Structures are given as structure tokens and as C-alpha cells.
Amino acid sequence: MRKYWVDGTFILPAFVVFTVFLVIPVLSSFYYSLTDWNGLNPETHFVGLSNYFKLLTDQDVWNAIKNTFLIAICLTVGKNVLGLTLALGLQGTGRIHRILRVWYLIPVMLSALAIGYIWAYMYSPSDGVINTLLGMLHLDGLARDWLGQSDLAIYSIIFVSIWHFVGFTMIIYVAGLQSVPSEVYEAAYIDGAGRWSMFKNVTFPLIAPSFTVNMIVNMIVGIKIFDTIFVMTNGGPGTSTENLSILLYRQAFSFDRMGYASAIAVVMFMTILILSIVQITLLRKREVEY
Amino acid sequence: MDLYNRNSLLTRFILALWAIVVLIPILIVVFVAVKAPSELAQGPLSMPASLEWANFAAAWNQGAMSSSLMNSIAIAGTSVITIILLSSAAAYPLSRRKKKWATVTYLYFLSGMMIPFQMTMIPLYKLLGQLNLIGKYPGPIFIYIALGLPFSIFLYTAFFKSIPQEIEESALIDGCGPYRTFWSILFPLLKPVTSTLLIMNTLTIWNDFFVPLLFLQSKQARTIPLSIYSFTGEFVNQWNLIFAAVIIGSLPLILLFLVLQKQFIQGMASGAVKG
Amino acid sequence: MKPFQRFKKTSMLSAMAALALTATACGGAGGAGGKTGTPAGKQNEPVTLKLYMANTSDMAIMPEVNRKFEEQNPGIKIDLQTAPVDQFETVIKTKLASGDAPDIFTIYAGTKKDSFVKAGYLMDLSDQPWVSRLTDGAKEVSSKDGKVYGLPNRQNVIGVIYNKKIFNNLGIAVPTNWDEFLAACQKIKDAGITPLGLGMKDQFVTQLVPYAMAPSAIYRNQPDFDKNMYAGKITFTGSPWEQMMKDYLELNEKGYFNKDPLGTSNDLVMQTMASEKIAMTVTLHGRIAALRTANANLELGMFPLPYVKAGEKIWVSSMPAIYGGIYAKTKHPAEAKKYFEFLASPEIAQTILKATNSFSVYKDVTAELDPALKDITEGLKVGSYAFLDSVWPNTVQPIMFQQIQNVFAGKKIAEMLTAMDKAFKDGAAQQ
Numbered sequence: 001m002r003k004y005w006v007d008g009t010f011i012l013p014a015f016v017v018f019t020v021f022l023v024i025p026v027l028s029s030f031y032y033s034l035t036d037w038n039g040l041n042p043e044t045h046f047v048g049l050s051n052y053f054k055l056l057t058d059q060d061v062w063n064a065i066k067n068t069f070l071i072a073i074c075l076t077v078g079k080n081v082l083g084l085t086l087a088l089g090l091q092g093t094g095r096i097h098r099i100l101r102v103w104y105l106i107p108v109m110l111s112a113l114a115i116g117y118i119w120a121y122m123y124s125p126s127d128g129v130i131n132t133l134l135g136m137l138h139l140d141g142l143a144r145d146w147l148g149q150s151d152l153a154i155y156s157i158i159f160v161s162i163w164h165f166v167g168f169t170m171i172i173y174v175a176g177l178q179s180v181p182s183e184v185y186e187a188a189y190i191d192g193a194g195r196w197s198m199f200k201n202v203t204f205p206l207i208a209p210s211f212t213v214n215m216i217v218n219m220i221v222g223i224k225i226f227d228t229i230f231v232m233t234n235g236g237p238g239t240s241t242e243n244l245s246i247l248l249y250r251q252a253f254s255f256d257r258m259g260y261a262s263a264i265a266v267v268m269f270m271t272i273l274i275l276s277i278v279q280i281t282l283l284r285k286r287e288v289e290y
Numbered sequence: 291m292d293l294y295n296r297n298s299l300l301t302r303f304i305l306a307l308w309a310i311v312v313l314i315p316i317l318i319v320v321f322v323a324v325k326a327p328s329e330l331a332q333g334p335l336s337m338p339a340s341l342e343w344a345n346f347a348a349a350w351n352q353g354a355m356s357s358s359l360m361n362s363i364a365i366a367g368t369s370v371i372t373i374i375l376l377s378s379a380a381a382y383p384l385s386r387r388k389k390k391w392a393t394v395t396y397l398y399f400l401s402g403m404m405i406p407f408q409m410t411m412i413p414l415y416k417l418l419g420q421l422n423l424i425g426k427y428p429g430p431i432f433i434y435i436a437l438g439l440p441f442s443i444f445l446y447t448a449f450f451k452s453i454p455q456e457i458e459e460s461a462l463i464d465g466c467g468p469y470r471t472f473w474s475i476l477f478p479l480l481k482p483v484t485s486t487l488l489i490m491n492t493l494t495i496w497n498d499f500f501v502p503l504l505f506l507q508s509k510q511a512r513t514i515p516l517s518i519y520s521f522t523g524e525f526v527n528q529w530n531l532i533f534a535a536v537i538i539g540s541l542p543l544i545l546l547f548l549v550l551q552k553q554f555i556q557g558m559a560s561g562a563v564k565g
Numbered sequence: 566m567k568p569f570q571r572f573k574k575t576s577m578l579s580a581m582a583a584l585a586l587t588a589t590a591c592g593g594a595g596g597a598g599g600k601t602g603t604p605a606g607k608q609n610e611p612v613t614l615k616l617y618m619a620n621t622s623d624m625a626i627m628p629e630v631n632r633k634f635e636e637q638n639p640g641i642k643i644d645l646q647t648a649p650v651d652q653f654e655t656v657i658k659t660k661l662a663s664g665d666a667p668d669i670f671t672i673y674a675g676t677k678k679d680s681f682v683k684a685g686y687l688m689d690l691s692d693q694p695w696v697s698r699l700t701d702g703a704k705e706v707s708s709k710d711g712k713v714y715g716l717p718n719r720q721n722v723i724g725v726i727y728n729k730k731i732f733n734n735l736g737i738a739v740p741t742n743w744d745e746f747l748a749a750c751q752k753i754k755d756a757g758i759t760p761l762g763l764g765m766k767d768q769f770v771t772q773l774v775p776y777a778m779a780p781s782a783i784y785r786n787q788p789d790f791d792k793n794m795y796a797g798k799i800t801f802t803g804s805p806w807e808q809m810m811k812d813y814l815e816l817n818e819k820g821y822f823n824k825d826p827l828g829t830s831n832d833l834v835m836q837t838m839a840s841e842k843i844a845m846t847v848t849l850h851g852r853i854a855a856l857r858t859a860n861a862n863l864e865l866g867m868f869p870l871p872y873v874k875a876g877e878k879i880w881v882s883s884m885p886a887i888y889g890g891i892y893a894k895t896k897h898p899a900e901a902k903k904y905f906e907f908l909a910s911p912e913i914a915q916t917i918l919k920a921t922n923s924f925s926v927y928k929d930v931t932a933e934l935d936p937a938l939k940d941i942t943e944g945l946k947v948g949s950y951a952f953l954d955s956v957w958p959n960t961v962q963p964i965m966f967q968q969i970q971n972v973f974a975g976k977k978i979a980e981m982l983t984a985m986d987k988a989f990k991d992g993a994a995q996q
Contacts, residue, residue, distance in 0.1 A: 040680050104309075145828035163315070178482040328859060509646075
């Protein structure tokens, strides 16, 4: 009994703030999804599940789902591979390592507004930085309209998002690597373990908690990504970069269909929830517990 | 320590390459910030003909950045510290108890990360309106805490698991109560995680735009991102002032990084979790 | 056993802290609910009008105008807050839906304001003295079902902004029909200069060329086009839109636009135009000021897009912009109306027009305009039609943005018009 009391005092403050300022407000979204509310008019009608049925046949929704998953998968893989590589490379205490750890985090400090402006110039087809550099390397053939080509724009956005946020993934791995006692390394090193086998057998199992965190968080962030798309293409050209977040924002605030947008949000939430539970169950098994 | 500093050629190449990939867009920020408006027409990567330091003064004054900087520091500071305290405390029992209620509570917190923020805007606005918190600092602070908790609890829980249970068991046997054990023994062990969370939460809150846009509109109450956005207009965006403001707004963050770096290194030197 | 007692105390404390937290929150709620009206004795205290406005081009002059108003009306204070144009609508909708409305806020002309009217958020201003002075067009776009809901303050025009130096050097006269326009583009292209700038990465840009074409191509001959659309008698499919889009695409196929317009941002187009590497761009007249900021030596002019055969009249796309509307349930209706009267007074109206370099919305006020606008001013007298989305249901414009991008990416024009027809039908039903 006493133990529960103690546990309760640890958890309760977080529980209260979280419930009052996030969960309770969000519950009304569930209710809105059952109405035809336009987001403005105080008058609404209860329409049951019809918003959800409409979702099933809405081509824009399916297109957005496809884009959402493509972006989420690429971001999760890309940020983890790059972030882990950078973190492994930066374990040292040398000055360059210290500088680079901060250096890689600088993009995270830029607001979406700045990202939109900067990358419009990087990607600009006529005298953009990337195409100019390719020209200087005599690779003109690779020059593209990075944000204007429907099949390419989504990857251009994915790259920007990796560029913007990989620093976060990196520092979580850095923190994880620091939790690996250095004796473990030294012992393995003395045992003559090679670089790869050391990573596979020693480092990786020990940083499993950071791996779990980075996989799940990047998946969630990847599914929800909004700002980067909003400032770079706003879903265009056409609908080629429109994901669920952009779609629901447009439905809510451009088309005045708050009820329908809420239904999209609920579907999004449920999808993420299921995927997270699956991931957590799978990844937890790999974690070494002391 | 020598062990850490040895990198393969390939790793070094990737480190250098990514450093450059980060550099080029950052150069755009700096170049644009020190250019006169007429020079912007030459494209962002042309070398600035003269350095217009006046841009920084103009951004500082027109954007009322002295007050927005203070507001940002106050709001981000209060929120982040509270997040750290509440989330580390909540994560402790959640990571230790193998009961169903712990898993359910854990998932409950986690679900906070999965909510699309755009959908919470109207209900949150209604709530803060009812609490009479619109235009006042506690409003955004509570929201930031609620939004920051899930990820922080998630990360702390993951890392609490890597701390051997024997540490606290022996502490408890020594007559150290659970609160003392948590605060003076376990919490310090999680320094790398705490530093990471300090950085991540500060950055997220510092750059957040929608919450202050909704709740802190007056010139006296607004935060850095709103100052930056004040240079955008219907037809003209004053990019040189925007980027000067971006740089001014980032300086405190870089300072914070440099301070926390030290914590990182210390954590490392002591072998972090050795108990 | 000693430690346990301490736990109990501490746990009690935490629990109380948590309770206190909720208690403050609830206490706050009581405070908000208990807002009382102004007691009769306090009438001398100044009334504050809260303004929440989009940061449009007129906002630069408003602090000065508001100061003048406060000087003349010591009992009223103006609290002006602005939001970035992109996000304004989102925030104002959130505020209104949550019951925290400012006294005065920006509304957009035409059908965009209708959902606000329908939800009962806007005050009927039909009886205000300035209404009779409005031009017909200005009155039209601020009205719904014959009632006026907003105060217009300036008029925007879409046309071709051009570099006079390039035109003079190449001996090109201002084109008066489509063939001349195409010939001018060809001549400029042959001289190694980009004839037309187009930054379609920013979606709103996609609409500018068709908007400039439509008044001459459609509304000059079929003034009832939109009415018939609502009645379901006609569709975009089978209308002059087909030819308009073909001609729009042809400009691209002939290489008159900059390379790869889909991936080019509007900012970049403006900067390239300021460095005199682009000769013309179809856009709002407000961008002249932006171009001048970037390069003070530019010699600019603006003419109506001549989307006509030789000898036909060119109509211009033009629309009044609304300053704002008054919240229907404002506590200070008299003061808010007084403020609008002040803004509509010829002297202040003139000040705002001058600052925004815009056309007048009042019959009795003439604007002093930038000389670059001379040609288009003459053009406006021939005939004009409002920006198309001001008449459409609000679902059509966002779909059109996407679809025009699609067409430039290679999809069929027919698909675009079908999608727009569907959006029109859906939106009309939703209204």
C-alpha cells in the first residue's frame, strides 16, 4: 500500500498537468469528428460515423496516407542511420568532436520560416546552390527541379527534414553511448574484438534503449511532420507532397470542415498508437536489462 | 580515452561531408543577415559587398527583441525545468514496476506524442480562455509542459532501465528513502539524458511559433519567433532583418549548448553509469 | 521505521501541491466567468478597442492613423495586434470559435467572409454613413444578401509589371492584344532575357495569370458566368477556361517563363526581376513597392494583361480589400463604428491609399498613385472584374492551386476543370 502511495506522488504531478492541458482538450476532437462542425459556426449537427465513411472513399486521403508512410519510413531510416553514424564518430573528447557536436545541432535552431527561405535557394532550379554546384562538378546531367518535379519533391523535403533534425537523433545516441561504461569497450578491445564485431556485439545491444527511443520518436515525428512541408511546398506540386497533417490542416482551416478534419486526426492518432505499440513490443525484447 | 578518438576513414569522411552540408545553408543565413536590401537581389550566396551591422540593430529595435528574448528565456526556462522534474519523477516508477498499471500509464503518457497539434488548437484555446490564462505566461507554460512530458518520460524511462536496480536497493537498505534515492543517487546518474532533454525541450519551445501566436500576441508578451515573423508582410519579407533576428535568437541557445557540452564530457569521463 | 513518517509528510505535500495546481486553475475559471459589465460610475475610463489584424500592406501606416484617432477621441484607445498573413485566418477562426473575439478584425472580401457572417460574428454596418460613398464594386464585395459587413479601404489590381528600360532598349511598345504580347515575349527572349517571371512554388502565384485573363476572356462577354455556375447551368469544363489554360501552358512551352516555374519561389522571381534579368511578371500592383525596395533604380510600369484579339476591350482583374469588420457582440459598438467612420473620412482614406499606393474604394476620394501605375489606371476605366475566388465557394481556390500545378507537371487540363467543377459543387452545397 505504501509503495503505491510513493509511486503515486512520483507520477501524479506529471499526470495532472498532462491530463488537464492535453488529454481533456483533445477529447473534444473525438467528439468533433462525429459532427459536421465547420470550425466557426457555433451550430453543429451530430452525424455519427459518416465522416469516417467519407474518409474511406476520399482519394485525397489515400494519397495522403501513401505520402505519410513514405515520409515516415524514409525519415526514420535516414535519421537513424545518419544520426548513429555521427554519434559513433563523435564519441571522442577532442576539440573537433566537441565543436562538431554543437555544429550538427545548429540547423535545429532555425525556425521553419528560415528553412523555407534557405532551401528555396538551395533547390532553386535556375541558379540554386545545388544545381550550381553540380554544374561546377560537371554533373549538369544531375541538375533537377528539386521541388517542382512531382516525383522528386517528396524526397527533397525528406532530405531537408533530415538535415534539420538529425542533430536530435544524434544527441540521443550520444547520450546512449555515454551510458556504456568505458570498461566494456576497453575489455572488448583488449579481447581483440574488431570494429564491426565490437559494434554488433558490444555497443549496439547496450545502446538499445536509445535505438528504441529514436525508432519510435522518429516514426511518430515522421508521421506528424507539418512545418517543413508547409513552408517548402504546402503539399505541392499538386498533391504530391501532401501528407495527413497538411491535409487535415487544409480541411480544417481552408475548407472549413473541422468535423472531417477531426476524423482524419483521429485516424492518424489511432494509426500511430497501433504502430507504436507494435514497435515498443518488438524493440523492448532486444533491450538488455541489468 | 584514446579509444574513442580513433575513427575509420569512412567515418571521418562522413563527419566532414555532413559538416559541409550543414555549413552551406548556414552561410546563406549569415550572408543574408549582413546584406543591404538592395544586395539581396544578387542572390543569397553572393559575397556581401559591405557588412551591414545595422541590420542587427534594426532587428533588435524594430522587433522589440530585448523583451522577446527575456520572455523566451522565462517561458522556456520555467517550462523546461518543470518538464525535467516532473518527467524524471514519473519515469522512475514507470520504469521499475512490472505491473499492468505501469504499462498502461506509460502508454497513456506516450499517446501525447501522437496527437496532431493542429487539432488541439481550438479546445486548448477554449480551455485557457476559461482559466483566464490568455495573454499570460502560465498559459503557454502549462501547454509546453503537457506537450513536453510524453517524450521526456519516454526517454527517461528508457534510460532508467539501464541503471542497475542494485544501486537503489543498496541505497534503500542503507536507510535512504525513495525520494532521497531518486534525487541524490539516480537523478545524477542520468546526467547525459537530462542534458539531452534540456537541449531538445529548450529548442522545441524556443522555436515554437503556434502557441505564442495563439496565446501571446501583444508586443510586450511575445517570444522570439513572433519577433522574427513580424518582419514578414503581405508583399515584402525583410529577409535581412529576419535572418539577423534568427541569429540573435540563436545565440542564447548556442551558449546553452556550450555549457551543457561540459556536462556531457564530465558524464563521459566518469564513465557515466558506473554506480 | 523513522523514514516512513517522512514519506507520508512529503507525499501529502506533493498531493497538496498537485491539488493547489488544479485549484488555481479552477480559481482562474471562476474569475473568467465572473467578468462583469462596466459599472455606471466608471464611464470616464477610456474604452479600449481590441484590433486583431492580418499584417497586410496597410498595417505599416495604421499605428500613425490610430494615434491620430486617439488624439481626437481621448475616450478611446486602440490596441492593435497583427498576425502574419499566412496564419491569420487560422488564428481568428480559433479565437471566434473559442468565444474570445477582438472588437475589430480583418475579414476578406467576397465569399471568404460569408462563413463569418453566417456564423453570426459580424455586425451589420449597412446604416453607416460611409456606405453610400463606396464604389459599387467595393460595396458588392463587402456585402452579403444586401447587407454591408466590412469597411473596404483600398483596391488591388492584377496586371503585368514590366521593366521599362528593357522595353525601351528593345523598342517594344506596351502590347494591346495577345499577339502583340506574344511577339513582345519572343523579342525579349531572343535578346537573352527572361520575358516572364513565374514562381509557382508559392501556390497563390498559380492563379495570377488566369485571374488576369478571365475578365477579358469570360466576364466581359458573360457577366452572369458565376451566377450560372451556382445555378448549375454551366461548368468550368466547356468554358473559356479550356482555352485560357492552353494559352497559359503555351507561354511555358515557348519558354517565355523562367526555367522550371514549379520549383521556383516567388521571392526568387522578385529578386531576379529586381536585378533586371526578368522583363515582366503578372502580379498584384502592391509588389511594385517590394521591387523598388530591392532596387531603387528600377524603371517600372504596369499594364493590363492584353488577353484579347486586336481591337477588343481589355478588362482588368481588380478587387477592393476590406480593412475589417466589427464583432457582432462587441461591448463597444458605438466606439468601433466611430473608429470606422474616422478611417473612412476622406482625409484618412487618402492617407491610407497613399501609404499603400492603392486605388480608391470611395467615389469621392481619388488616390495619388505611383507613376508606374498610369497605364493600368487607364485600363481600369475600361472595365474590371473581381478576383475570381471572391465569388466562388471557398473550396474552389485551394483545389485550383493544386490543379494548376498538376497541369504544369503534365496532367490534362480536362482533369483540372473536372476537379474544379466538383469543388464548386461541393462548396456551393456546403454554403
